[in-house]
Amino acid sequence: MILVAGHCCPDDVYHVVKYPDEDSTVGSRTEHNRCTKQSWERGGNASNNATVLSCLGASVEYFGTLADDNLLQFLQADMDSLGIKRENCPIIQCGTGPISVVICSEETGSRTIVHAKGNLPELTVDDLEKLDISKYSWIHFEGRNEASLPAMLTRIKEYNSTHSKTESLQQCANDLKPNYQKAKIPVSIEVEKHRESLAVLLPLADVVLVGKDFAMLQGAKDCIEAAKIISTKVEPGTVVVCPWGDQGASYCIARSNPADVDVKKQDAYVPDKIIDSLGAGDTFNSTVIYCLYKGMDIGTSVDLGCRIASEKLKIRGFKGIK
Numbered sequence: 001m002i003l004v005a006g007h008c009c010p011d012d013v014y015h016v017v018k019y020p021d022e023d024s025t026v027g028s029r030t031e032h033n034r035c036t037k038q039s040w041e042r043g044g045n046a047s048n049n050a051t052v053l054s055c056l057g058a059s060v061e062y063f064g065t066l067a068d069d070n071l072l073q074f075l076q077a078d079m080d081s082l083g084i085k086r087e088n089c090p091i092i093q094c095g096t097g098p099i100s101v102v103i104c105s106e107e108t109g110s111r112t113i114v115h116a117k118g119n120l121p122e123l124t125v126d127d128l129e130k131l132d133i134s135k136y137s138w139i140h141f142e143g144r145n146e147a148s149l150p151a152m153l154t155r156i157k158e159y160n161s162t163h164s165k166t167e168s169l170q171q172c173a174n175d176l177k178p179n180y181q182k183a184k185i186p187v188s189i190e191v192e193k194h195r196e197s198l199a200v201l202l203p204l205a206d207v208v209l210v211g212k213d214f215a216m217l218q219g220a221k222d223c224i225e226a227a228k229i230i231s232t233k234v235e236p237g238t239v240v241v242c243p244w245g246d247q248g249a250s251y252c253i254a255r256s257n258p259a260d261v262d263v264k265k266q267d268a269y270v271p272d273k274i275i276d277s278l279g280a281g282d283t284f285n286s287t288v289i290y291c292l293y294k295g296m297d298i299g300t301s302v303d304l305g306c307r308i309a310s311e312k313l314k315i316r317g318f319k320g321i322k
């Protein structure tokens, strides 16, 4: 089973014919710019990852704090409808939970998110300690909680160092296999947000999925440069994947000598018409994780990540992704 830890929030989604002008009103029957659909969706990067992983056929558990407010049941029921486990989620009375308002433009395919954090606290190391982590065969973290995540990631590293996957772990310590293939519980992390402080997470995972905002903050101008730069900030043997929107994605395995790093690039499959781009990045990341988890090679995993992200762009929501 795959455990996905991070954020879940309700998304209040509006599909409009074109992105509104500032200080205008968009109604269902307005002539020059209409709202064609409104829906409530379960969002948040980790929660979206769990959705896509379940659509792809993985058994998956979501792990994150949930606010005990009037949208809790909606979020829980939506997870249940997809068979996403959630029994270890701390439910917290915090007054105001997080929420996003999303405007999806039919004209350009853009999705504009306004997110209000609310008062919901993040997961703590104690929450992780309560889990029986031996149940999981992959753990993915959304990189958002730099106060507690280093300790959580270290906890799993310690578990892995005392529970070797094979008797020959010592023997293969120096071979060219990526680290996730040697770990009992491989750990992936998404580092996406425009926040320098997230850099502390990079050396603590076996697979890092680094978004454009964070990579640009590190000085990268394109995805090839991004993978090169990030590969110097992780442990040798870490898989680095850098999705770059309609430019596709780059990937490499970090080496102790940066000159040995061989960065590859995969083009995106951009559809003729984008119906809904909300969560396309989450779809890419989930697919890459699923494929690596299933034992596919890194190039195939990134290619499938781009293909499934493209399929997602052609439909509203995630249901129907495969």
Ligand code: FRU
Pocket (backbone or CB within 6 Å): 009, 010, 011, 042, 043, 044, 045, 046, 048, 099, 100, 113, 115, 278, 279, 281, 282
């Ligand atoms: C999409 C998303 C939305 C959510 C927002 C939170 O990637 O996860 O579902 O509202 O980002 O940052």
